[in-house]
Amino acid sequence: MKAGRIFNFNAGPAALPLPVLEDIRDSFLNFNGCGMSVTEISHRSKMFDDVINDAVARTKRLLNLDDRFHVLFIQGGASMQFAMMPMNFLGGDTSADFVNTGTWSTKAIKEAEIQGKSFNVVASSEDKKFSYIPQEISFNKGAVYAHITSNNTIKGTQWASFPDTGGVPIFSDMSSDFLSRPLDMGKFGLIYAGAQKNIGPAGVCMVIIREDFLDRVPDGLPSMLKYTTYSSKNSMYNTPPCFGIYTIQLVLKWLEETMGGLEKMAEINTKKAQLLYDFIDSSDFYSGTAALDSRSLMNVTFRLPGEDLEKKFVSEAMENNLGGLKGHRSVGGCRASIYNATPEEAVPALIDFMKTFVKKNG
Numbered sequence: 001m002k003a004g005r006i007f008n009f010n011a012g013p014a015a016l017p018l019p020v021l022e023d024i025r026d027s028f029l030n031f032n033g034c035g036m037s038v039t040e041i042s043h044r045s046k047m048f049d050d051v052i053n054d055a056v057a058r059t060k061r062l063l064n065l066d067d068r069f070h071v072l073f074i075q076g077g078a079s080m081q082f083a084m085m086p087m088n089f090l091g092g093d094t095s096a097d098f099v100n101t102g103t104w105s106t107k108a109i110k111e112a113e114i115q116g117k118s119f120n121v122v123a124s125s126e127d128k129k130f131s132y133i134p135q136e137i138s139f140n141k142g143a144v145y146a147h148i149t150s151n152n153t154i155k156g157t158q159w160a161s162f163p164d165t166g167g168v169p170i171f172s173d174m175s176s177d178f179l180s181r182p183l184d185m186g187k188f189g190l191i192y193a194g195a196q197k198n199i200g201p202a203g204v205c206m207v208i209i210r211e212d213f214l215d216r217v218p219d220g221l222p223s224m225l226k227y228t229t230y231s232s233k234n235s236m237y238n239t240p241p242c243f244g245i246y247t248i249q250l251v252l253k254w255l256e257e258t259m260g261g262l263e264k265m266a267e268i269n270t271k272k273a274q275l276l277y278d279f280i281d282s283s284d285f286y287s288g289t290a291a292l293d294s295r296s297l298m299n300v301t302f303r304l305p306g307e308d309l310e311k312k313f314v315s316e317a318m319e320n321n322l323g324g325l326k327g328h329r330s331v332g333g334c335r336a337s338i339y340n341a342t343p344e345e346a347v348p349a350l351i352d353f354m355k356t357f358v359k360k361n362g
């Protein structure tokens with residue numbers, strides 16, 4: 001049993017900022033002096049309205065969103081977005097472009113396929129086990145959108161910058177790097193992020209959608225699967241995931257007021273990742289799995305000289321209060337997820353452990 005908190009490198013659900021957790025703990029029984037928990041009040045109350053409106057306003061400020069963009073909270077995770085995008089925006093002879101950079105992109109493509117929608121996979125990195133981000137892609141001029149997974153949580157690759165699509169709006173799964181860096185919103189039609197990686201607890205997915213896409217949503221879809229149901233009711237057509245939205249609001253407040261916004265956050269994220277990659281590159285014992293120019297600042301994937309050593313590494317790390325370092329079950333190896341909420345001190349602590357481990361086992 002651990003007496004206190006450890007450095008948490010889990011991929012998702014993942015670490016939340018400590019001040020946010022403390023705030024939740026302190027106000028859990030008596031939210032804003034109302035004598036009830038935030039989980040016990042009506043989503044139709046003024047108090048909850050203030051929570052969701054503040055979360056939307058902070059998102060708009062953090063990303064410099066203009067009035068064309070709507071900020072929505074939807075249940076069903078990023079996985080439901082895989083299905084909702086083709087359902088809402090493809091039909092007849094319209095088509096979307098997809099770039100396949102790993103498990104999550106593949107799943108997004110599959111949902112368009114299940115629905116019999118037309119699409120083109122314009123680039124893929126499957127030839128090298130998704131270890132890199134494809135370059136020099138030619139997108140189809142007529143595509144309704146171009147789907148891109150901005151950070152590939154499992155393989156540890158990330159788009160350092162978004163490609164020139166020739167004007168086709170990008171739809172991006174940012175589940176594992178949303179709000180980790182500033183964005184040029186002019187390129188995007190839709191962004192979505194399951195909260196449990198970088199911005200909150202599981203159970204809510206944030207969606208940012210450009211107004212002209214809302215105009216394209218057809219009648220005849222189930223209410224809960226239409227973007228317009230959420231945009232027209234401030235994400236409260238039915239009971240929203242209140243606790244998740246509340247936690248996100250606190251994370252956004254922390255990002256704005258404590259961390260100083262996305263540029264500052266990006267600087268810190270770059271510093272953390274650079275430190276860890278530099279150490280891995282200096283070692284003959286650890287080796288990074290992602291192509292150098294495609295490395296993720298959020299999920300650092302690496303291998304040791306053998307699977308038995310990797311098992312030992314993960315379990316001894318846990319004994320040293322460094323948790324969540326096991327790679328995704330589909331690829332094995334090790335992975336250190338260093339999201340926004342991972343404190344800077346966590347990385348040198350991990351590197352110290354990695355050095356000690358080499359001394360004993362190298």
Ligand SMILES: *Cc1c(COP(=O)(O)O)cnc(C)c1O
Nearest residue numbers: 077078079104153173175176194
């Ligand atoms: C975790 C993850 C998903 C799946 O999210 P759910 O909320 O569990 O549906 C999708 N895309 C990316 C990039 C992820 O990291």
